[in-house]
Structures are given as structure tokens and as C-alpha cells.
Amino acid sequence: MNCREVAELLLEYVGGELAPDAHTRLELHLEKCPPCAHFTASYRLTVTLTRRLPRAELSPEAAARLRAALEAAQRGV
């Protein structure tokens, strides 16, 4: 398995979906290839950072406009 093949399999690898044989070969490659070990760790970190990203927040002005639109809709305006 070469570095490109490792990169191609990372979705399944970090998702725990890789077939046992491919999983073993990929981990053997990671043990002897620091760039791929770093690449894999940073791929995982990218997912972690995105999952913990705070919500995008409405500005107070946008929130006020939305509240006004909802009130108008309920009044049937």
C-alpha cells in the first residue's frame, strides 16, 4: 500500500468501515511512514474541529428582521 492509497481509504479507516485485511495493511504503512501518520492524524482533527465548531450566529439585526417577519405572518399581514 502506498501513500496515495492510504489517503484514498481514510474515510473508511476513520469511520471503522475498512475490511480487516486493508485495515491491517494501512496500519502497517502508518507505522513506517511518518508523513502518512501525520496526514491521518490531521484528517481526524479536521473532522473533530468541524464537529465541535460553534454555530454560526444570527446578527441582532437579522434576528429582529426574522422576528418581525414571523409576527407579520401570524397576524396574516
Next chain:
Amino acid sequence: MNEPETKPTMPTPEEVFRAHAPRVYNLARRMLGNDADAEDVTQDVLLQVVRKLHTFRGDASLPTWLHRVTVNAALAHRQKRARRAEHEIHDPLERFVGDGHHAHPVHPWSIAPDEALQRRETAELIGQAIDHLPEVYRDVYVLADVEGLSNAEIAELLDLGVAAVKSRLHRGRLLMRNALAPHFEEVAS
């Protein structure tokens, strides 16, 4: 004696806003990449909520319905506006040389996620990297890694096969990793 019929009480605009606006806006904002479009879509979705919420009272499918309505509204909004020219999309797997090795040095990242995300600039950096993903990858990336939906749920929402969802998600993640790497890699001493 018959129980008097109780009419379901309509939620107030404020209740609708508080219960749904933050989540709807976040999904729309991450998919569309700008505040104004996300506000338009949020308004569209919240008005649909006001009109149809009574049909979902106590129904566990409300989150699923909200995802569907928001995704559809975001995709429709994107189609309506003048299509922005997207830069040529480079396959992130092209960053390997002919024999399969990395074409560029790869360094470890020096970042602790929880600590890093408390800094406003880090969260903005990641948000901007999502904004810059090509739309074809961004939709899947946002639904999977921001919203936490399964590949099967995304396939249904976007009318794609699961294999296409996985391929787009993987490329989206690789593009995100490559965009963030210059900011988070340890500087070689």
C-alpha cells in the same frame, strides 16, 4: 360527559424563533457561505414552520422534516441566484506523485481542538474554509460533519447514491484538511 375539545395552541412567533432559528440558520449559513442568503432561507423555513408546525405536534420526525425543508430551501435559493463562477476544482488526491508518495512535506499539527475553538479566530478560520469548499463537496460535508447526519440520510436528502455521498465527503474532508494545514502545522525548528 364528553371532555371539551381542546384546541392546540399555536406557538408564538418568539417560541418558533427560539426553538428553530439557531439551528436552521446554522445549516443554511454553512451550506450557502454568506449571511444574507442564509437569513433569506431561514425566514422561508420559519414561515413554513409557522404554517405547518401543528401537523408535527409531538411527532419525532420534526428534526428530519426541518433538515429536509432547510436543505431544499437552500438548494432552491442557490439555483435562483446568479450562479457564481466556481474556481476549477482540483482533486485533492492529485497531491501525490506518480509513485504514490506525498508531493509535499507533511508535518504534524499542533492544536488541541477544545482549546483552539474557544478562540474566535480559529472558529472563523474553519468557517471560512467551509465557505470556500466547492458546493458539490460543501453540501455533503456540512450535512455530515456539521449536522452529524448519516451517509444514508444525506443520500436521501440530496438524492444521491451512498457511494457518491462517501466520495464527496472524503474529498471535502481532504480539501478542508489541506486548507487548514498551513495554519495548524507545527513550524519546523
